[in-house]
Amino acid sequence: MMTIAAVLQSARQQIPHNEARMLLKAVLQTTDVWLLTHDDAVLNYEQHQAFLTNVERRNAGEPIAYLLGHxxxxxxxxxxxxxxxxxxxxxxxxxxxxxxSVGAGRTPSSCVLDLGTGSGCIAISVALECESARVTAVDASVDALKIAINNAAQLNADVEFIHSDWFSALENRRFHIIVSNPPYIANGDSHLAQGDLRFEPPQALSCGDDGLAALRKIVGTAPNYLHSNGVLAVEHGYDQADAVRKLFVDAGFHRIMQQRDLAGIVRLTCGHCPAVITTAPNATVK
Ligand SMILES: C[S@@+](CC[C@H](N)C(=O)[O-])C[C@H]1O[C@@H](n2cnc3c(N)ncnc32)[C@H](O)[C@@H]1O
Structure with a gap:
């Protein structure tokens, strides 16, 4: 039987101290303060084994978020x-x-679409931050949607989740704002064999030989699903800013803006949709 102080000391040989504390806190379902004030408490056999297993997995590179589950x-x-x-x-x-964009909109409730929602983090945050927004989120992965639906329930967020290959299940709906963090790493890119990416779902990471296949599809198709002057905002790779700006220009977007992340890398491109041209049923188009 080992004390908290002893197991943390021993884990330091394999993983950083702060990570060992996080893993132990999760196994014991306790708080930082309790850990600090009970370093002579003894772990039972199951707790010790569960902690050792997670230390091993972390040491082998598994992301701490997957080990903690959040x-x-x-x-x-x-x-x-x-x-x-x-x-x-x-x-x-x-x-x-x-x-x-929701704040700037003139409509009382903005319809927001999140493409490739994964854990639901974007859609759920928007729904909780913007009371007037009506949020829809799609993903092609049923397993991802199950996680997102569970997160929305846990966080009490009202989001409509749809199983869809990008826009395909959205029929003729239109939105005021579309956001997406799509897969944008080129197939076979060496980064996929490094760090956390080794453990994350391939369909969430890579897309096409140049990493732009999903972005091409989303930017090119979004005008058909946006209201006039609606906003499209996408995240993209560190070296894709120029290519993505061109996709926006080619699709007719205007007021295109790009933003840097905290590391100073241009990570986000957004733009306003061209006017929607509606044709009367009997009109002839020349
Ligand atoms: C980079 S992850 C983003 C997840 C989440 N939005 C986030 O920012 O953490 C991309 C997501 O797109 C989804 N995806 C990939 N291909 C798709 C497709 N053809 N249609 C819809 N979703 C797709 C993946 O399953 C994944 O959940």
Missing amino acids: REFYGREFSVSPAVLIPRPETEMLVDIAKA
Whole structure:
């Protein structure tokens, strides 16, 4: 039988101290303060084995968020599993853009669409931050949608979830704001074999030979699903800013704006949709 102090000391040989504390806190279902004030408490056999297993898995590279089962995003805890991408801090910029666009809108309730929702972190944050927004979220992965639906229930967020290959199940609906953090790493990119990415779902990470296949589809198709002057905002890779700006220009978007993340990398592109041209049923188009 070992004390808290002894197991933490021993784990330090394999993983950083702060991570060992997080893993032990999760196994004991306790708080930082309790751990600090009870370092002579003794772990039972099951607790010790569960902790050792997680230390081994962390030492082998498994992301701490998957071992803990949650990750913080926009001030809230989201459950995560290997079925979903671990929410990243830079993605919070998409929530900021959606909030600003909902606030700027002239309609009483803005319809917001999140494409490729994963854990639901963007859609749920927008729904909770913007009371007047009506939020829809789609994903092609049923397993991801189960996590997102559970997160929405836990956080008491009203989001409509739809199983869809991008826009395909949305029929003729239109939205005021579309946000997306799609897969944008090129197939075979060496980063996929490094760090947390080794454990995250491939369909959440990579897309096409240049990583732009999903972005091409989303930017090119979004005008058919946006109201006039609606906003599209997408996250993209560190080296894709120019290519994505061109996709926006080619699709007719105007007032295109790009934003840097905290590391100074241009990570986000957004723009306003061209006017929607509606044709009267009997009109002839020349
Ligand atoms: C980079 S992850 C983003 C997850 C979440 N929005 C976030 O920011 O943490 C991309 C998501 O797109 C989904 N996805 C990939 N291909 C898709 C498709 N054809 N249609 C809909 N969703 C798709 C993946 O399942 C994944 O959940």
